[in-house]
Amino acid sequence: MTDNDAYRAKELRAPGKVASVGVRYSPWPVQVDSPEVHYSDEYIFAKFHYEQVSTCEDRQNGRTLVRPERQQLEFRTDRCVPRLGLLQVGWGGNNGSTLTAAVVANRENICWESREGLCSPNYYGSVTQTASVHLGCDEQGADVFVPLHAIVPLVHPNDIILGGWDISSSNLADALDRAKVLDVDLRRQLRPFLERIKPWRAAFDKSFIAQNQQSRADNILSGSKQEQLDSLRDDIRRFKAEHKVEKVVVVWSANSERYAELTTEAACLPEKLLQAIRNNEAEISPSILYAVAAILEHCPYVNGSPQNTLLPSVVELARQQAVPVSGNDFKSGQTRLKSVFTDFLVGCGLKPRAIVTYNHLGNNDMYQLTDGTMWKPKSVSKSGVLEDIVSSNRALFAEGEEPDHVVVVKYVPFLGDSKRDISEYTSEAFMGGRYTNIIHNEALDSILCAPLILDTAILCELLTRVTFRRPGDETYRPLESVAVALSFFMKNPMTPYGLPPVNALWRQRLCLENMLRALVGLGPSHELWFLGASDDARKSS
Numbered sequence: 276m277t278d279n280d281a282y283r284a285k286e287l288r289a290p291g292k293v294a295s296v297g298v299r300y301s302p303w304p305v306q307v308d309s310p311e312v313h314y315s316d317e318y319i320f321a322k323f324h325y326e327q328v329s330t331c332e333d334r335q336n337g338r339t340l341v342r343p344e345r346q347q348l349e350f351r352t353d354r355c356v357p358r359l360g361l362l363q364v365g366w367g368g369n370n371g372s373t374l375t376a377a378v379v380a381n382r383e384n385i386c387w388e389s390r391e392g393l394c395s396p397n398y399y400g401s402v403t404q405t406a407s408v409h410l411g412c413d414e415q416g417a418d419v420f421v422p423l424h425a426i427v428p429l430v431h432p433n434d435i436i437l438g439g440w441d442i443s444s445s446n447l448a449d450a451l452d453r454a455k456v457l458d459v460d461l462r463r464q465l466r467p468f469l470e471r472i473k474p475w476r477a478a479f480d481k482s483f484i485a486q487n488q489q490s491r492a493d494n495i496l497s498g499s500k501q502e503q504l505d506s507l508r509d510d511i512r513r514f515k516a517e518h519k520v521e522k523v524v525v526v527w528s529a530n531s532e533r534y535a536e537l538t539t540e541a542a543c544l545p546e547k548l549l550q551a552i553r554n555n556e557a558e559i560s561p562s563i564l565y566a567v568a569a570i571l572e573h574c575p576y577v578n579g580s581p582q583n584t585l586l587p588s589v590v591e592l593a594r595q596q597a598v599p600v601s602g603n604d605f606k607s608g609q610t611r612l613k614s615v616f617t618d619f620l621v622g623c624g625l626k627p628r629a630i631v632t633y634n635h636l637g638n639n640d641m642y643q644l645t646d647g648t649m650w651k652p653k654s655v656s657k658s659g660v661l662e663d664i665v666s667s668n669r670a671l672f673a674e675g676e677e678p679d680h681v682v683v684v685k686y687v688p689f690l691g692d693s694k695r696d697i698s699e700y701t702s703e704a705f706m707g708g709r710y711t712n713i714i715h716n717e718a719l720d721s722i723l724c725a726p727l728i729l730d731t732a733i734l735c736e737l738l739t740r741v742t743f744r745r746p747g748d749e750t751y752r753p754l755e756s757v758a759v760a761l762s763f764f765m766k767n768p769m770t771p772y773g774l775p776p777v778n779a780l781w782r783q784r785l786c787l788e789n790m791l792r793a794l795v796g797l798g799p800s801h802e803l804w805f806l807g808a809s810d811d812a813r814k815s816s
């Protein structure tokens with residue numbers, strides 16, 4: 276420590292002086308030095324303490340009674356990072372081809388000329404690769420941040436083996452050119468790596484996606500629903516064997532389907548769902564076949580689209596097989612910003628009264644969504660993002676009161692993947708005042724979304740390595756409904772037992788961050804910085 280550092284540290288610990296001496300970033304893997312955390316060669320064992328806070332309204336005495344109860348869990352995380360396969364449904368789409376290109380470009384360190392000059396590959400937008408987490412303070416009182424991927428061992432994206440299905444037979448190089456997302460010079464350099472890659476034949480049912488996609492469907496499986504399911508399972512097993520892959524995650528990044536309208540039994544009971552597949556029932560959608568194939572092959576499944584693939588019977592089948600499933604509909608653009616900005620307004624005690632969000636773009640996903648039936652699930656997921664934020668503050672919103680919320684999306688072919696998002700927030704402010712925010716965003720839809728496919732695959736794989744037990748339990752068991760921790764990535768996040776979803780983005784991020792902290796025995800992030808310069812610290816100076 277230099278004299279200046281010592282002076283700064285001493286000065287800052289002088290009574291009454293509390294300020295941050297700055298922020299440090301430590302890139303190294305985290306090792307927690309605590310009697311509650313043990314690192315064996317194979318596992319991280321971590322005792323995690325937290326407060327479960329229950330509340331009840333004591334109307335008689337006009338108070339909210341709060342009962343904090345200290346809880347303890349013990350987590351066990353397998354430290355061995357497997358050779359991971361990522362199988363994308365819709366591999367030849369804008370997202371699928373863009374993600375594949377990014378992994379190859381990063382792995383081969385392919386740089387390219389764009390109109391702004393020489394560009395290098397990166398994983399910006401992937402929270403597992405380029406986000407950081409505040410862990411604590413160093414001896415000078417500086418806040419210390421670490422890469423999110425440094426907390427527990429995660430698969431590195433460069434090591435992921437990619438595969439997948441598509442109804443279009445285009446090879447990945449042609450698919451990348453069709454998508455027109457990445458720069459031409461990069462696509463040119465990637466062609467030798469991608470042109471030999473062709474998606475597997477896909478499970479398909481033309482009644483589940485728009486008529487305007489039929490011309491694309493030249494690479495589809497024949498046979499009954501059961502025969503298609505069996506073929507998808509064979510694909511997964513063959514992929515594992517050919518590439519010596521230890522684990523596989525399946526991500527749906529194909530077109531949004533219409534809602535499947537199964538019988539109540541098939542929608543709720545796994546055995547009835549499997550029977551409906553055997554019976555070739557019409558309402559078994561392709562996405563349900565992919566999900567069931569993944570689960571039966573013990574592969575986590577992520578639903579990146581808004582349709583109702585993850586029915587209760589599918590989720591129960593996954594629970595029975597101890598396979599994480601996550602969904603629904605990646606939250607990558609306008610809705611993600613909406614779940615931050617609305618939370619900001621309400622969190623500051625302002626009352627949004629009109630939220631009018633409009634976007635237009637011209638990619639194939641949007642082309643498909645011009646079909647009103649296919650638009651419905653997307654409209655629901657884009658519209659449902661405010662509920663938890665609004666209902667969290669009855670000082671602003673009476674029961675049943677909510678902002679005027681408009682969602683409009685238009686298809687403009689010329690613009691391709693370039694999504695333009697114009698949003699206007701009009702809020703009531705202090706003493707009759709108004710606060711109006713007009714936000715205009717532009718980005719290539721796949722540039723925003725592809726990193727989320729990576730993150731959900733990497734984090735789902737981590738979840739397969741985590742088990743826990745409560746005090747007194749003999750054995751460790753899988754974390755049920757832990758996929759809630761991946762809500763951050765979804766517009767319409769799955770919730771355990773039908774609880775209403777949390778969509779406020781920073782609550783969702785805290786959930787993810789605190790889950791990772793818990794795996795190494797660290798309590799939830801409290802952000803009480805002043806405690807960092809507490810009396811104890813002053814005494815030690």
Ligand SMILES: NC(=O)c1ccc[n+]([C@@H]2O[C@H](COP(=O)([O-])OP(=O)(O)OC[C@H]3O[C@@H](n4cnc5c(N)ncnc54)[C@H](O)[C@@H]3O)[C@@H](O)[C@H]2O)c1
Nearest residue numbers: 365367368369370441442477529530531580639640720724
């Ligand atoms: N920002 C984003 O891009 C974003 C955000 C949220 C959700 N999503 C969702 O991600 C999905 C993919 O988006 P995209 O822009 O890549 O779309 P896209 O149309 O470019 O790609 C979808 C691909 O799926 C293929 N496909 C359709 N049905 C299939 C089936 N049954 N089996 C296998 N392949 C099938 C199509 O041939 C196409 O190649 C869409 O459902 C979209 O709603 C995208």
Ligand SMILES: O=P([O-])([O-])O[C@@H]1[C@@H](O)[C@H](O)[C@@H](O)[C@H](O)[C@@H]1O
Nearest residue numbers: 607608609610611634640641684
């Ligand atoms: O993520 P976001 O920007 O709110 O919503 C987007 C929609 O506006 C767009 O129409 C659709 O093509 C994308 O898949 C994405 O879902």
